[in-house]
């Protein structure tokens with residue numbers, strides 16, 4: 001077998017970065033019953049943030065994935081049309097930002113269909129990808145996503161740099177060993193709270209808890225870049241997914257820090273992709289015949 005030249009070997013290493021934006025606007029606050037004017041305005045700031053994020057992505061020539069609830073499409077159509085106009089992927093993030101784990105199967109399916117219809121009206125096609133509000137799937141979610149033609153999900157935390165096939169029917173019982181269910185054709189694009197802007201930055205006070213947030217944006221972006229550096233050091237092929245919210249990341253000092261992160265990633269050779277494209281690349285690798 002001929003020895004591959006060094007340049008080819010280098011090219012066989014691919015480190016993909018997916019930038020994802022959950023364009024919730026007011027939906028998350030309404031779903032939690034926070035409907036007084038100030039929390040609603042906090043969600044409204046997502047419209048300002050989205051304009052800034054779109055401008056930044058354009059300046060880097062990067063396509064991203066926007067998870068847009070049906071609520072945001074119906075309430076803020078101009079802002080959503082701008083996302084489509086810039087060539088970004090629009091993916092499914094429920095209609096009303098109610099986590100599937102809190103819904104019956106019938107409620108979950110109705111919500112899935114309603115939000116998909118909103119996406120089809122906005123983009124001309126149904127969503128290929130799904131991310132659950134608050135990252136809490138129900139026992140039915142994987143089945144429903146398969147039944148409705150989804151290609152990938154991005155709500156689970158079972159890996160960091162490699163997509164995997166989502167399972168259904170895992171069996172758990174207290175005091176019993178874990179029994180994994182069957183792997184499905186749905187590609188899981190894993191996520192993590194540590195790579196989500198919300199817990200790092202947002203100050204949230206409820207009757208029972210305080211989420212302090214408000215961390216240094218540059219420190220968080222340094223951590224996020226270290227995740228990329230570790231992926232590059234330890235795997236030849238991988239996908240790293242960052243999750244952001246326009247109303248969170250859209251603050252000026254955070255936008256400057258994000259710009260710094262994108263520059264560092266670009267300089268370090270990151271290949272930016274939408275989740276849809278990265279899931280397709282992962283699928284090809286999973287199902288490719290072994291090389292001779």
Ligand SMILES: [Zn+2]
Nearest residue numbers: 022024133134
């Ligand atoms: Zn969300």
